[in-house]
Amino acid sequence: MVLEGLGDSLKHTLKKIANAPYIDKDLIKSVVKDIQRAMLQADVNVKMVLALTKEVERRALEERPPAGMSSREHVIRIIYEELVAILGATKDIPLKKQVILMVGLYGQGKTTTAGKLAKYFQRKGLKPALIAGDTHRPAAYDQLKQIADSINVPFYGEPKEKKAVKVVKKGLAELKDNDCLILDTSGRHSLEDDLIDEITKIGKITKSDEVFLILDGAIGQQAGPQAAAFHDAVNITGVIITKLDGTAKGGGALSAVSETKAPIVFIGTGEHVNDLEKFEPPRFISRLLGMGDIQSLLEKAEEVMDKDKAEETAKKLLSGKFTLVEMREQLDMVSGMGPLKKIFGMLPMMQGMGNKISNVDMDQTQDKMKKFKVIMNSMTEEEMLNPKIIKSARIARIARGSGCEPKDVKELLKYYNQTRKMLKGFSSDRKMRKALMKQLKFGEMGA
């Protein structure tokens, strides 16, 4: 697990809040001290730590918890939100045909990560290929070839050729029928002119869509200035921080990079080809804090959202804007809480009212929801926003990418369409709409 030490300390702190008889100024002050200590130990920049904890303290003391949320739950929520905020926004990598250039200093993990990325795209149902653009280090060709073979991905390289540009050009032509062409390049000891020259040249002739900078997490806060320098020199589109499994300094690298203009897109969490994770700050922090464990606390908070928010969410759901993105948001609320569950919870009542809406078995649905999330991970943003375009070819690709059967993908689409229709039905029936809004506001159904 990445940043284990930090996670343990923060979990301990959250438990302290959960178990406190009441929340007062003293408790908040001691919690803030705990967080400071934990983050400094994880190498996060002092200034950032102070800014974060100051904001946590201010909000915890000033903000009143929304109706129905206890101050305990509210403080935990504030800590979560502020931690997510320092990690910056999530950058999405489109699942489309593209050329990706891997750059970085010597030994940072470029070649290994090129293989991991190929595996990532393969899992998503795309056809990636690897090109050995590192012509400097003698063993680089073999290393990448071995990785390519082990994951069954097409590979191009020329062990004897010294001109990287030449190899890359030929490789692109040779492998043009694949979707994601991932180019490994050679590292240097520092960001020198010849390295910049080579990357710029390769970037130009390949017209790469993405230029990923690979940084070893062990360099800690140094990651920030390095990312900025590379960004200025070659316009990187994303950063991948590697070796986060083996360093206590990971917090430094993560927070320092997120401060620069370059978004973190993936993190490397081990030597194995599967040890690559998409970097999504909310998910990352949820896991770090063990949100599953404290979910029981926050659950209540979610259920009794303040009236305005409930109304807003309900309106959105009922307005007909219900794409797979909204569906995933709903599924993501860990135990299927939130308005959608309440709407499901109302179904038997609707039936009681003589309506012909089919019953939904929540337990069975929970299992399905897990599967659905895996399937949705293999979809593109375009597909998520406009599920209508998902026809048989896409269904096959998504199934392949998520390790499911096409029938599972079809089932998801059916479920989505049913839900959408149901919501539409609600929104066009004024009486039902009114009843539903009332339920959502007051949470009486306890679905």
Ligand SMILES: Nc1nc2c(ncn2[C@@H]2O[C@H](COP(=O)(O)OP(=O)(O)OP(=O)(O)O)[C@@H](O)[C@H]2O)c(=O)[nH]1
């Ligand atoms: N534990 C761990 N090790 C990693 C990770 N990523 C890479 N490594 C290891 O780091 C070492 C260097 O990785 P490479 O991929 O060869 O690095 P490189 O940037 O291509 O190196 P050069 O081509 O020599 O510049 C290898 O031993 C990898 O197994 C990671 O996320 N976790």
Ligand SMILES: [Mg+2]
């Ligand atoms: Mg290499």
